[in-house]
Amino acid sequence: MPDITVSALGLDYADKTAIDDVSFTARDGEFLTLLGPSGCGKTTTLMSIAGLTNPSRGSITCGADVLFDSARSVNRPPEKRNCGVVFQSYAIWPHMSVAENVGYPLRLRKVRKPEIGSRVREALAMVGLDALADRYPHQLSGGQQQRVALARAVTYSPGVLLLDEPLSNLDAKLREQARGWLKEFQASVGLTTVFVTHDQDEALAMSDRVIVMNDGRIEQEGAPEDIYRRPATPFVASFLGSANLLDGTVDAPGRVRLDGGGQTVAVPEDGPLGGVQVMVRPEDVELMAPGADPDVAPLRGAVTSRMFVGSSYRYVVDCDGQSVTVSARERWEPGPVRLRVDREHCRLFPRDTAAGVAGSDRLEESSYA
Amino acid sequence: MTSSTSVSPSVPALRRGGEGGADRLVQWGTWLLVIVLIFGPIVPVVYAGFVDRPLYESGGILTLGNFAALAEDPAFWAALRNTALFALFAAVPGVVIGAGLAVLVGRTDLPLRRALSVVMVAPLLFPGLGVTLGWVTMYSPSGFVSSWAAGQLGSTPWNLYSIPGMALVTLEKTVPLVYLMVRARLSALDTSIESAALTAGAGPARVLWTVTLPMLRPALLTAAILIVMIAFETLGLPLILGGPVDIDTLSTYLYRTWTSDPERQGTVSAAASGLLLLVTLLLWLRTRVEGDGGRYTTAAGKPSAARSLHLRALRWPLVLLVWCYALVAIVLPVVGLVMTSITNIFAPGVSPWSMLTSRHFETVFSNAALLRSITNSLLIGVVGAVLATAGLTLAALVAHRSRFRLRASLPPVLFYPRALPGIVVGVGTFWVFVLVAPLEPLRTTVWGIMLAFIVRNTAVGYAAIHSSLLAISTELDAAARTSGASWLRTCRDIVVPMLRPALAGCFILMFVSLLNDYDPAVFLVTTGNEVLGVTMLKQWAAGFTGPVAALGVIQIAITALAVSIGRLAWGVRPRA
Numbered sequence: 001m002p003d004i005t006v007s008a009l010g011l012d013y014a015d016k017t018a019i020d021d022v023s024f025t026a027r028d029g030e031f032l033t034l035l036g037p038s039g040c041g042k043t044t045t046l047m048s049i050a051g052l053t054n055p056s057r058g059s060i061t062c063g064a065d066v067l068f069d070s071a072r073s074v075n076r077p078p079e080k081r082n083c084g085v086v087f088q089s090y091a092i093w094p095h096m097s098v099a100e101n102v103g104y105p106l107r108l109r110k111v112r113k114p115e116i117g118s119r120v121r122e123a124l125a126m127v128g129l130d131a132l133a134d135r136y137p138h139q140l141s142g143g144q145q146q147r148v149a150l151a152r153a154v155t156y157s158p159g160v161l162l163l164d165e166p167l168s169n170l171d172a173k174l175r176e177q178a179r180g181w182l183k184e185f186q187a188s189v190g191l192t193t194v195f196v197t198h199d200q201d202e203a204l205a206m207s208d209r210v211i212v213m214n215d216g217r218i219e220q221e222g223a224p225e226d227i228y229r230r231p232a233t234p235f236v237a238s239f240l241g242s243a244n245l246l247d248g249t250v251d252a253p254g255r256v257r258l259d260g261g262g263q264t265v266a267v268p269e270d271g272p273l274g275g276v277q278v279m280v281r282p283e284d285v286e287l288m289a290p291g292a293d294p295d296v297a298p299l300r301g302a303v304t305s306r307m308f309v310g311s312s313y314r315y316v317v318d319c320d321g322q323s324v325t326v327s328a329r330e331r332w333e334p335g336p337v338r339l340r341v342d343r344e345h346c347r348l349f350p351r352d353t354a355a356g357v358a359g360s361d362r363l364e365e366s367s368y369a
Numbered sequence: 370m371t372s373s374t375s376v377s378p379s380v381p382a383l384r385r386g387g388e389g390g391a392d393r394l395v396q397w398g399t400w401l402l403v404i405v406l407i408f409g410p411i412v413p414v415v416y417a418g419f420v421d422r423p424l425y426e427s428g429g430i431l432t433l434g435n436f437a438a439l440a441e442d443p444a445f446w447a448a449l450r451n452t453a454l455f456a457l458f459a460a461v462p463g464v465v466i467g468a469g470l471a472v473l474v475g476r477t478d479l480p481l482r483r484a485l486s487v488v489m490v491a492p493l494l495f496p497g498l499g500v501t502l503g504w505v506t507m508y509s510p511s512g513f514v515s516s517w518a519a520g521q522l523g524s525t526p527w528n529l530y531s532i533p534g535m536a537l538v539t540l541e542k543t544v545p546l547v548y549l550m551v552r553a554r555l556s557a558l559d560t561s562i563e564s565a566a567l568t569a570g571a572g573p574a575r576v577l578w579t580v581t582l583p584m585l586r587p588a589l590l591t592a593a594i595l596i597v598m599i600a601f602e603t604l605g606l607p608l609i610l611g612g613p614v615d616i617d618t619l620s621t622y623l624y625r626t627w628t629s630d631p632e633r634q635g636t637v638s639a640a641a642s643g644l645l646l647l648v649t650l651l652l653w654l655r656t657r658v659e660g661d662g663g664r665y666t667t668a669a670g671k672p673s674a675a676r677s678l679h680l681r682a683l684r685w686p687l688v689l690l691v692w693c694y695a696l697v698a699i700v701l702p703v704v705g706l707v708m709t710s711i712t713n714i715f716a717p718g719v720s721p722w723s724m725l726t727s728r729h730f731e732t733v734f735s736n737a738a739l740l741r742s743i744t745n746s747l748l749i750g751v752v753g754a755v756l757a758t759a760g761l762t763l764a765a766l767v768a769h770r771s772r773f774r775l776r777a778s779l780p781p782v783l784f785y786p787r788a789l790p791g792i793v794v795g796v797g798t799f800w801v802f803v804l805v806a807p808l809e810p811l812r813t814t815v816w817g818i819m820l821a822f823i824v825r826n827t828a829v830g831y832a833a834i835h836s837s838l839l840a841i842s843t844e845l846d847a848a849a850r851t852s853g854a855s856w857l858r859t860c861r862d863i864v865v866p867m868l869r870p871a872l873a874g875c876f877i878l879m880f881v882s883l884l885n886d887y888d889p890a891v892f893l894v895t896t897g898n899e900v901l902g903v904t905m906l907k908q909w910a911a912g913f914t915g916p917v918a919a920l921g922v923i924q925i926a927i928t929a930l931a932v933s934i935g936r937l938a939w940g941v942r943p944r945a
Contacts, residue, residue, distance in 0.1 A: 052847050054772070078850035079858075091848035095866045104862070105852035149848075156853065 002063025003027050004049065004160050004192055009058035011044060018044050019216040022058070026160070026192050031183070033195045035203040036213035037239070042196045045213070046162050049194065050085050051078035062159045079108075084153030084191070085162045088169065090145045092137040098124070098148050099133040105156040123151040127185070143174050150182075154189055161191040167202060179205055200240045204228065212236050234349050237279045244285070244324050246278040247351065256348070261320030263299055265341055271348035282327035284345040287315065290336040297338035304334060392856040396773040399763045406824055407782055410797025411645065411789070413804060417638035423631075424800055435639035445640060448622035451532060455607070455618055456600035458536030459543060460593045466540065466694070467547025468589055472577060473687065474548075475555040476563070478677045480688050488695050493545045494928045495703070496885045498605050498905045499921020502914060503702030504538045505529065505609075506709055514701065516717035530614045535607055536600075540698055543599065547592040554588035555581075563678065573678040587658055594655040598648055602790035604888045605906060619644055623792050624891065641793050652788035703925075710918035729915035733923070738896070739916060742904035743923060746884050749819045749900065754879035757823045757830050758872055765834045766860045770846055783831040786824055791888020794825045799892045815898045821889040826882040830875040837871030838864070877935030881928050 004026040011018040019041035026032040034042035047053040049060055051067065059069040062083075067076050092101055103120045111119070124130045127147035137145060146166055153161060166182070167175045183206045186193050197203055203210050204224040212219045212227060212235075220232040231237035234245055246265075248256040254269040256278055267278060288297040301319040308314075315326045317337060324339065413424060418436070420429035439445050470489060474482045492500065507514045508529050515525045528534050562584070566576045600618075607618040617625070619640070627637045680687060709715045712724040733739045761783070768779035786794075798821040802812035811817040841864065849859040865872070887902020894903045901924055905917045 050847075050851050052850065077855075078847070079853045079855050081851070082853070083851050085848065085851040087844040087848055089842055089844050091842065091844040093845060093848070093863055093867075104849070104854075108853040108858070152848075152852065162851075 002065075002159050002192070004194065005059075005061045006045065006049065007059050009045065009048060009055050009060065011041075011048070011053065011055045017216055019048075019055070022213075022216075022218055024211055024218065024221060026194050029190045029192055031186050031193045031195065031206060031208045033197060033203045033207035033210045034213055035197055035200065035210050035239075036219075038198055040213040041216040042198075042213050043164055046164055046194060046196045049081075049160070050083050050162055051076060051081045065159075082156075082159045083162055084156070084158030084160070086146070086149045086153050086164065086166045088165045090149040090166075090169070092140075092145050092148050092152075094137050096136075097133070098129065098135050098137070098140070101137070101148055102152045102155055105152065109156060119155055123155045126154075126189075127151045142170050143178060146170065146178065150185065154191065158191070161186070161189075161193040163193065163195040165197055166195075167197070168199070175202075182206065204240070212239060214239070229345070231279065231347065234277060234279065237347065237349075241281060242325065243279050243281055245349075246280070246319075246322050246324065247275075248278055249275055250348070258320065258322065260322055261300075263320060265299060265346070266343045267346045267348055268343065272350040275351035277349045277351060279347040279349060280324075280341055280345060282314065282325045284342040285324060285326045286340040286342075287317070287326055287328050287330070287332055288338045288340055290338060292338045292340075294338070297340040299339040299341065300336070301339055302334070302336050303332055306332065306334065392771075393773075395763070395857055396767050396771055396776075399760075399767045400773065400775055400779065402760065403764050403779060403782055406820070407786060407827065409801055410794050410821070410824060412797070413800035414638055414645070414793055414797045415642045417635060417800065418642040419639075420635065423634050424804055435635040436643075438633075438636050439639045439643075442636070444617065445622060448617040448619050451611075451616055452601055452618040452620075454532050455535055456597040458533050459539045459600045460596040462536070463540055463543035463596045464547055464589055464593050467544040467592065468551045468585065470544070470691065470694075471548045471551035471555060472581060472585075473691065475552050476560075476577070476581060476678055477573070477680050478684070479680060479691070480684060481692075485691060485695065488699060489548050490545050492541050492699055493549075494881065494925070494932060495541070496902070496905075496921055496924040496928070497542065497603075498609075498887075498902060498909070499706050499918065499924060500541050500702050501538055501606055501609055502709065502909070502917055502921060503704070503706035504541070506705035506715055507701050508534075508537075511716065513705070513717050514697075530610055530616075532611075532616060535610045535616075538606060538610065539596075539600065539603070541702065543596045544698070546595060547589075550592050550595075551585060551588050554585055558584055567678075573680065576678060590658050591655050594651050594658065598651045598655075598788065601644065601648055601651075602792070602888075604792055604891070605902070608906070609909065620790065620792055623796075627796065627892070638796070641790075641796060644790055645788075645793050648788040648790055649785075652785070656784075706918050706921050709914055710922045713915075729919040732916050733919045736916075738899055739904060739908075739920065741897070742899035742901050742920070745815045745818075745899055746901040746924075747927070749815055749822060750880045750884040753819045753823050753883045754876045756819075757827070757879045757883075758876045760823075761827065761830045761834055761875060762865065762868070762872060765831065765838050766864060769835070769838050770843070770860065770864060771856055780831075780835070784828045786826070787828045789825055791825060791886070792891070794821050795889035795892040798824075798889060802893075812893065813895050813898060815900070818890045818893050818898060818900055819883070821893065822883045822886045823879075825886060825889055826879060829882050830879045833875040833878055834868065834871050837868055837874075841867055874935065877931055880931050884927060884931075885924065 006025070007023045009022040010020050022041070022045055024032070034045060036042045044053055048055045048068065054075065055068065055070065057070045059071070060067045061069075062081070065076075066072070066074050067081050068074060093104070096104065099120050102123055103116045106116045106119060120133070121130060124133055127150055129144060129147050129151065132140065132144065137148070140148065146169070149166070163182075167178050170178055179202060195203075195206065207224055209222065210224050210227050211221045214235050220227055220236045222230075227236060228240050231240065231243070234243075237243040238245070246258055248258040248265070250271070250273045251257045251264070254267060255264050256267050256276060257264050258278075265278060286297070287303070290300075299319060301317040301324065303315050304318050304323070305316045306313055312327050312329050313331060315328065315332060317324045317326055317339060319339070326339070417424050419431050419433070421432045421434055422429050470485070473479045474486050474489070479485070506512055508527065509515060510525060510528070510530075512529075515527075519525045527537070529538070558581075563576050563580055566580045567573070571579065602620060604620040604624060607616070607621045608624065610616075611618060611621060623637055623640055623644070626633055626640075705715070708721050710729050711726065712721045713726050713728070714724055715721055733743070764779055764783060767773050768776050768783075798817065799812070802808050802817055811820070845863055845867070846859050849863045850856070854862060885902065887900060887906065890900050890903050891906070894900065901920055905920050908914075908920075909917045
């Protein structure tokens with residue numbers, strides 16, 4: 001399978017830039033995810049690869065084939081790009097049976113009838129729908145339609161598989177199952193895959209590599225663990241999982257004095273200086289009794305609220321005016337506590353980059369839908 | 370790569386190069402055809418208004434003289450004034466009655482709503498001339514109802530041969546149009562806004578007046594503009610009712626000057642350009658009022674959820690009033706038409722049952738010219754509807770499903786013929802056939818008339834396709850494109866099959882419109898290419914009302930048959 005390389009891709013509408021300077025490579029057989037809130041340009045990027053959207057500049061190549069290049073005025077129409085696409089609505093043709101849907105791309109490629117039959121059976125068997133070949137789309141459930149769309153997208157050995165939020169139309173339970181199934185399927189066909197989603201859990205669970213996009217640009221690119229543990233910007237920190245962002249000032253290497261009461265917190269030494277935001281995830285903060293050793297748990301605070309979320313409790317702790325969200329298994333009552341912050345898991349962002357984060361809340365839940 | 374892949378890579382590669390060549394050819398071809406067909410007939414009309422001699426004479430010099438001559442013609446100003454009055458008299462009662470009926474049927478518990486709804490829309494299928502004849506038999510000074518009224522009151526309080534009389538007869542067509550437009554708007558409105566007013570303590574009448582009516586304002590305004598447009602362009606009605614008493618409207622002024630005074634073709638063209646400009650402005654105004662969003666809103670499917678307001682004591686008086694209207698304005702004229710077609714004389718004082726005859730129908734079927742007008746109209750209807758449906762489908766696909774550079778220009782152009790007065794299309798087509806030598810043989814054939822009719826009715830068919838096309842998700846075509854289908858192939862395999870019910874609808878609507886149209890043909894008909902409407906007009910002018918009525922009845926029968934077939938075609942649901 002060839003690599004897909006997107007370089008310096010940009011798309012301007014009349015008065016707005018939809019995507020700007022987007023560059024990445026999806027390597028052979030890789031499961032690459034474009035993650036971001038709606039309107040961040042991820043679907044636009046995907047549709048540009050498919051040839052369904054015309055970018056204003058940049059280039060897209062698939063192996064040695066140039067699919068799009070604004071400098072050389074190359075813009076191959078979608079039917080000549082050999083991409084397999086699964087659309088958000090699945091786009092199963094309602095007037096064709098399941099077998100006709102899956103066989104249509106082969107018919108277009110002038111494959112002989114008997115061979116179409118056997119290939120369609122093969123593809124449907126792969127997605128576990130061989131018994132439903134003669135059904136019509138309206139007789140299928142959402143999950144089955146999604147599989148038909150997938151079978152249709154891979155029968156003709158496309159150079160790349162493009163998935164546009166294929167799981168977002170399934171209900172929560174089914175989505176969980178489909179996640180694992182889709183990942184296995186992708187690994188078994190070995191197709192280079194570009195997957196678009198706004199769901200961080202999906203992205204983290206399925207991808208080999210994740211590209212986080214915001215406002216038409218790439219914010220960060222890396223393996224799921226990497227991005228989660230070491231977010232490059234406050235946006236990424238708050239979009240993937242939840243993150244506390246505490247305002248403070250670096251007053252000595254490895255020490256930040258927090259705004260408000262002037263308490264200090266130990267942080268990694270290699271960070272920016274001056275005004276900063278300290279990012280720490282709720283699970284990396286530990287609650288301790290008010291009498292605990294200040295060397296172990298240097299921060300004083302007061303639990304103001306507690307929410308039971310099933311596997312744990314979620315506390316909001318007031319720390320001299322800044323609220324800190326803490327996730328813990330033990331039950332604490334509202335009142336004074338001490339906090340232990342895991343130094344290794346803290347990240348520092350210069351204060352001015354914080355402008356990209358919506359709202360002034362210290363906690364940014366990834367509630368983008 | 371974990372290549373346990375069961376999808377073997379031996380699939381033939383897609384052809385490379387020459388990408389989209391055929392697609393682009395079809396798209397350009399369609400666009401050019403649409404532009405030429407729709408603007409072709411307009412160009413010579415406008416041009417003729419600005420040159421100092423007829424178009425067939427060479428060496429014309431550009432001039433404004435024609436407009437000056439027009440401005441000095443008192444007959445023109447009289448016609449303009451008459452038309453304005455006619456439009457006013459037609460629009461006000463048309464909107465009031467049509468909207469009132471729509472609200473009663475759509476929003477209240479009026480008994481027999483269903484039946485009323487069917488009766489209200491039926492006149493849209495009636496041929497204009499036939500119905501006018503029906504009105505004449507009932508309400509002209511010597512008509513049945515008029516004589517009865519004169520017997521009761523001493524004199525007839527109305528006069529059909531006057532501007533208000535003409536406006537009265539147009540109600541037949543305009544009320545159903547307003548009714549449909551307002552019903553559509555009503556069904557797109559959530560009834561909860563009315564329920565909210567009811568729970569706030571307003572009575573039903575007050576709710577209708579203070580909540581429902583203001584929400585309908587855009588629909589009412591559009592309907593009024595539509596009626597004014599109709600009043601300005603209609604030809605047959607003012608010719609028949611206004612002609613005998615020398616009341617000219619703009620269209621009859623154009624028609625009479627054109628046919629009686631060939632020297633003044635320049636003036637006529639100048640007037641036609643003026644008329645065109647006026648109606649275009651009205652169309653523009655109408656689109657402005659409708660708003661872009663409104664045109665595309667489809668009624669959400671929640672009919673059962675609609676709450677109706679209780680009329681209480683008003684129920685039965687209102688039912689009586691509404692059905693009286695239906696009897697007077699819809700049923701009686703049709704009865705008059707049918708009776709005229711099957712009696713020797715249909716007049717007050719003579720029992721129609723003693724006068725029964727089948728001779729008018731015999732005349733129709735034995736007279737070559739009359740029979741030919743039926744077969745010609747059918748031919749134009751069927752062939753024209755097939756061609757128009759094919760062309761409009763292609764045009765709609767280019768406009769909404771391609772990336773063709775000029776695609777955005779197609780919808781307004783295809784809707785524009787709503788503003789093309791029939792006479793302008795007729796005169797324009799005539800000029801094109803005279804001036805463009807290779808097209809000259811078409812001038813005296815049914816095909817020439819067919820072209821003019823198609824041009825005039827594109828908006829009808831296009832609207833039928835366009836709304837269904839917008840309802841089909843573009844991801845369905847995108848999926849075919851990425852699967853390897855060219856644009857044309859995608860249209861053929863994916864979009865058109867899903868569009869089938871809409872295409873059947875387009876075909877039926879075009880057939881009915883082409884069958885009943887006649888305005889543009891008045892300038893094109895000669896011996897051999899007669900069509901129904903023009904034959905009826907000429908027979909009537911010659912005093913043969915019996916055959917006119919027989920033709921009208923036949924026209925209604927064919928239309929009804931076509932529409933019933935269409936119902937079946939629409940009823941066939943796509944698998945989805």
